[in-house]
Amino acid sequence: MHLTHLNTRGEANMVDVGDKQETRREAVASGRIVMQPETLKLLSEGGLPKGDVLATARIAGIQAAKRTHELIPLCHALALSKVSVEFDIDLAESCVHVTSLCRLNGRTGVEMEALTAVSVACLTLYDMCKAVDKNMCIEAIQLDSKQGGQRGDYQRINAQAPIVTGEGAAGEVSVGERCTSPCVRVKFLAELRERLGESDAVVGLDDLASRDIRGLKAALAQRDARFSVLTDQRTLCAINQVMANDDALVTDDDEVAFFPPVTGG
């Protein structure tokens, strides 16, 4: 494995692609910009002073992809056959997901173009919204996939860090089960685990009368009367490791933990 942009003397160097076969190349990159919920609302309703934010950011991303070689020193100028920039407004995470696809028939990959499109689209979103929100954060700009080229295809595997909980002996750790259909993974900790005689449960989202903690408790109690202890006032709850109350919403693949009052220190 070596860095192709360094020559034998370790100097930066543009790769000669003249002898490479032309192949169909495609790359998808993504990133996100996290903002205040109020900012996201203004953005989606078109209430921001600079006007249509998403349309502007889309054009900015496409333009940037075409000019990547001007920004990144050792990139070749490419005749892109397609550049797309898509936005997905995520109210739950209070962010805009930005995805770019770049394609061409050529001798070099287009991942830098896709990454540049995402970066500049995010920067443009920031610029368009900064009058009302300076806390925005651009995050997780990454290559999702690429096809073509001599090194073959690449697909990012979304290996989420396994969320783990104490199980059995304290300090030991178990990896939670993964859902196949939409569901939440439930953990019972400490005294509650021993009282219930169970450490884990999986509950399908479709089994919930309401998709919140109250609905989850009801579904569990319906499954087995033992779980009615969950409605005890002393029982605490966390969704994805953040404290939550009965009204908190649950979504697919959430980890919900129930536990007694804490006694550390």
Place this chain on the structure above:
Amino acid sequence: MDINVAVQAAPFSMNYGYDETLAGRSDIGAVVSFTGLVRDFNETPDVTGLTLEHYPGMTERTLKEIGEQAWQRWSLQAVRIIHRVGYLAPGDPIVRVLVASAHRREAFEACDFIMDFLKTQAPFWKKEHSNQGEYWVKERASDQQDAGRWG
């Protein structure tokens, strides 16, 4: 924010964080630390040991957040929080909080604050082993009252 938190099964030293925090610094005017130890009496008179369970991930995040709250409240220069999990014997250090500041009052108060919130918010659970068997330790109303002092 110079905040470090650690949760570990291994023992830590009684002066954990001290040398590392002070190394090469002369702007620190006060260091206050608290070390909590396992008592041999609690809910029963003859505790032989205890097992601490926690919620990995949430524990570290909660400790960090408590440190950050203290950082917002007082003018601090360093915060160190370490907590053990697993089996502990009487006399073992279980938790240690170290706070550095330019002045003593801020360091005293911040250390007190961190311990109050650690006891009421961080997801740790103690199971005590005694000659009469083992049992989960009950939460104390006084801990909640202590945490309530900070408004």
